[in-house]
Amino acid sequence: MKVLEFALHTIALPLVTPFTTSFSRQTERRVLIIELTAEVGGALVVGWGECGALTEPVYSSEYLDGVLDVTVEHLLPRLAAASAADDLTAESVAGLLSKVVGHRMAKAAIEMAVLDAQLRAAGVSFKNYLGVTRDRVPSGVSVGIQDSIPELLDAVAGYLDEGYQRIKLKIRPGWDIEPVRAVREAHPAVPLQVDANTAYTLADAEHLARLDAFDLLLIEQPLGEEDMRHHALLAQRMTTPMCLDESVVSAASAEDAIEWGAAAIINIKPSRVGGYLEARRIHDVALAHGTPVWCGGMLETGIGRGANAALAGMPGFTITGDISASGRFYKQDITEPFELVDGHILIPDVPGLAAVPSRQRLAEATVETVRIGF
Ligand code: OSB
């Protein structure tokens, strides 16, 4: 394809309730949406991408303003020659950007917009591109840290009433054993897991092993992003299966984590690993090793949410992911909302990655747009 313009929209969406993790308390989601206008075989096509980065570098080293800077100054210019030769494809984006170290979330958003435009031009759904045969995926919900255990129990009961099939509790030192115990006692049979977002060290092994009493599906990223070996050591001291999120940034690191015993399960987030194509490679590596995966989230708008649902339809995704309904985070999304249907999210089967934003909703939510002409 030949690119005409990348429009980088920074939008702000208020959250229905504050989302507190071990690293931050968010009341709004400020997110970069990429609108790509391109010419494919003489036809004008628009593609949409969404960036996973938060406003602060507290989940990973990337953050919104940094993503904007690297995208404008270092990433988009590297696509110019291929675009001018009408030779740009989604499959070529990662290679063209590979000299830039890291910045995977920024790269992922660009690749996503190109892939969306490419699939739309071809009239192919992401689901079919991936060879997915399922029509829907079970829906789980990530429950933030609450001010008290009664409030947590209320929140969990509300999500279960809505039909969510799996509960993930955010934990941190001081909010771990007792909240998990309370939820487990209130709901003895509910599929339950925890996510610490790197808040512990190996010195906490004995404390974390107390979570083994609660029949958890997994514990997600208890230790630091770079502590692969410590995760392997911790895994030997707990019976709860070890799952990595932050530490797995590529198919190569996924293979390391599996081979070294640092991960029995992997959370795949397309944005964290540089895009949907690398996410698929992680899926393939894990499937070959018999390691289950599930699809995580970054509070996606409908744009990323629909694409995540399609990815999670692949056969290795045997564990319920964090693909909730849009209403879990947003009163008003920028796309048509994804709803829970019998505890599931339906996998979109329309050309492209899935959803497109409404022009009016996008305009209402936009804080700033930067346009890069090609
Ligand atoms: O660790 O999975 C995480 C949100 C922001 C940053 C990191 C994480 C999360 C979530 C929410 O847990 C997942 C979602 O529903 O989008």
Ligand code: MG
């Ligand atoms: Mg996580």
